[in-house]
Amino acid sequence: MASNDKKKTVLRSASWFGTRDKNGFMYRSWMKNQGIPDHHFEGRPVIGICNTWSELTPCNAHFRKVAEHVKRGIYEAGGVPVEFPVFSNGESNLRPSAMLTRNLAAMDTEEAIRGNPIDGVVLLVGCDKTTPALLMGAASCNLPTIVVTGGPMLNGKHKGKDVGSGTLVWQMHEEYKAGNISLHEFLSAEGSMSRSAGTCNTMGTASTMACMAESLGTSLPHNAAIPAVDSRRYTLAHLSGMRIVDMVHEDLTLSKVLTKEAFHNAIRTNAAIGGSTNAVIHLKAIAGRIGVDLELEDWKEGRGVPTLVNLQPSGEYLMEDFYYAGGLPAVLRRLGESGNLNRDSLTVNGKTIWENVADAPCYNEDVIRPLDNPLVENGGICILKGNLAPRGAVLKPSAASPKLMNHRGRAVVFENFDHYKQRIVDPDLDIDENCVMVLKNCGPKGYPGMAEVGNMGLPPKLLKRGIKDMVRISDARMSGTAFGTVVLHVAPEAMELGPLAAVRDGDMIHLDAESGRLHLEVSDGELADRLETLKSQQVIASTGGYLEIYRERVLQADEGCDFDFLVGCRGAEVPSHSH
Template identity: 80%
Template sequence: MSDQKRKLRSQAWFGTADKNGFMYRSWMKNQGFPAHQFDGKPVIGICNTWSELTPCNAHLRGVADRVKQGIYEAGGLPVEFPVFSNGESNLRPTAMMTRNLASMDVEEAIRGNPVDGVVLLVGCDKTTPALLMGAASCDVPAIVVSGGPMLNGYHKGKPVGSGTLVWRMNEQYNAGEISLDEFMAAEQSMSRSAGSCNTMGTASTMACMAESLGVTLPENAAIPAVDSRRYGLAHLSGMRAVEMVKEDLTLSKLLTREAFENAIRANAAIGGSTNAVIHLKAIAQRIGVDLTLDDWQTLGADVPTIVDLQPSGRFLMEEFYYAGGLPVVLRRLGELGLLHRGALTANGKLIWENVKDAPCHNDEVIRPLGNPLVASGGICILRGNLAPRGAVLKVSAATPELLKHRGRAVVFEDFKDYKARFADPDLDIDETSVMVLKNCGPKGYPGMAEVGNMGLPPKLLKRGITDLVRISDARMSGTAFGTVVLHVAPEAAEFGPLAAVRNGDIIELDARAGRLHLDIPDEELEARLAELRASTVAQPAGGYEGLYRRHVLQADEGCDFDFLVGCRGAAVPPHSH
């Protein structure tokens, strides 16, 4: 038996001339595989999140076929397998609740099956971190292929962004500026092709994060889903997966500390979603890289946002790709000294080799460093007595005048309370108020739903008020906008200080100083929390929800399960025959 056969994991199944090898090969042959396919060829798993219930990923069957062609061409054996597809658009209460479940599915599917490397087919926002988390825990050769964004939507002759259109038109409807019929008429306009959100929402952000981390081929993040070049890239990624196995190019060689620092800075430059903070932390913990909230402040806070995309700016992912895509952003970061040029990537080259000559075709969409959309546009990390373990704010999507603000709290105890009262004409709220939403964190919702960007009360919208400071332990869709403080940790359900906020309390936000402060004495804060602990009755939960509530970590820890943190490797399990 050759050295390669001994090194391949799959040969523990297919490479023995005994009863076990007989059975493994024979069962696979019922699909029509000829005998030579098991003679030491790298077996590449295609981990597919295709699902018609995940609209962003519903075209991945076709993408998988192109990946297979590439694997065959490079001398490998492709084997496609399904994993849990957690799409945010349909899944209730939120796809975040099943991100960890999907990662467990991926991890055990890889470890327990005869695969030497994997191609991870992703799209909707939580599928990207889920598949990377699972593969990282196995530390096998892996390459990501994203499904790509939708084509631009058009409504009344103007381009509109998926998600962002909903938030804006809903506020127009609540303000009485448009009718219900006008609102509903935009429904078809928003989603006119296969693919994920075409704004710089979480799906596009995480595709950019994967490319910044070096786990994709160059240009993967921005090619539209229906562009033929998406299929060409899938083919090349399949070919490359075979070579990665031969080179033993595992994820731990790509997902280094330097790679994560590159991703943090890239997120600032693209105006990326706050969800990336949680997802990158979770991926880093799986591979053994120490990443903290403070890294986002020290590494990304002063990075200019140079991509002019909705929801922070004007354009959409189509224009971003035509302008040159993420390679241009990474090149400009490198020119500013903000890129670790020596980080290794999935194609075997250093990241700087991939991007140093990337041409920009539109300086309006990807702005020069001297003309940024926002001079310091990174994710802002806030701390104080209201968020001892941190909170986040997306500066590029906020109203500059509200980044330093002092106002009176208008408190909603949970999302149900918010829905019941926010539209009440008698709600005691004005443009100086601070909206506070509790019990929407990892354990409180559960699942930390994207409800942090609370819609403004209609009474304010009708007066022309378009933004307020909003604070919660929830998340916000990457397609949304506003001066929204999120991921407050510890969450209210864990008796973090957020739980103690009452109507009329004064809250101070100073984003530049990184401060979030509840203006009451420490003794009063502790007394309120003690009263809450004494009066709260735990709500029992069974099934996966019970598992989730017992084991999910807080937002600053990536919301992974405590028992999933770490890399468990891909040692071949014992056979059962």
């Protein structure tokens, strides 16, 4: 776009900085204490850099440097960068779960964008919940927005082999509990797993959400997979800074990118990459903010799409290998060639998604499989319904054991996570590999924030016999780095007195993933009686603070776990203020 065209743009920030009166004087004067010259207030787009940098969020701890490269690009394109912090909810340290504060971070982002003199925004995101949180907040404002993720860590190295962050922990801990390795050997892998800046290098939730952002069209091509410490990550940050300035002049707002078709592209991409089950909740929440009607049923768009990306925990490789093999553009090209991509969906660089990937090369067909040799023929997220999950539950077939995908077994029930921890180590626990482990009260309200405890570790006595997997059912989530035949997000949750609350030891449960059925073999009458008894006994203690707001206003998993009062696009209009 020619520079003389840019000057015709009516900028939102002009209502702060563009007036020759007392208010304009004060807004400009306060900003000038940072050394900003007069001409930066004369028709230049003000670009907010929304930064989730924090030393308590190790995935995002390198964002100061990334932000500097974004600023360079903004300056080069004629914009004025203004960096500001928002709540950084890191999954690795924050208790009980970063999911508890995803909505808080989204609120912070929304109000910071709307209330400040910003014409467009760059979202610096990385760790699991920061990507959906900032996209949710930005979607409710609907300004021109571009996503820059921090990138994955380099491959972990242990005993001369590549190891995946997160996945290594689950694997080695099971080996330790089984008595196959010593405590010293288990702990020796600690420094090997995370050897550079960046997010988990497996196809966990952070990498999945980076891929979701790119497949939705909200980031530049290749954003999802460039390693955090690769110089090309900084180049992409620079180019994103340049691009957001033009997006402001083009009025390319988020609602023009986040369409229903774009969400279907993301769902199919999730299948192709073997992505995290957490994407189900996050995409629903983002869609709710922009006004797109996305339901659990839409995830059937991903069933039948082959899993092409051979990455842990579903496969063998790691994100570094994925980038060198061609990254997400190579995957999107294969989806487009197989009819599994809405080719005309607009992306933030002003081109359609197909224009961006039509010629994308693939350099390693073992990492990014061809369509006729997939890792899993029928990928995607399996949506389950039945009398145990009337509003749905999810299962990730690419991480599950095929022999357990149609399974009938006796329930062994854990009333909450503390009960699980106490009971699972009991050598007298009446359980074998054919049983179904059921964990209650770990949903959005039950274990506030719906912690990632759904991939329950197996009983030590079964691990010692070499048992690697069992059917597990809960209203919790699990880490995208985890694996197993794990049914998650059962809705309604137990604390809301969904049928899950009524399951008892010895009940028979039938999981049939092929038909999408999750059935508790208890009569409707018996189920109703049990729930009525539980209702009369239920006591929910007051907690006060944010936790109380959370429990009162959070929606169920099938609705995206957003707060009911945050759903919807409120736009960027803000009342004028006279000092």
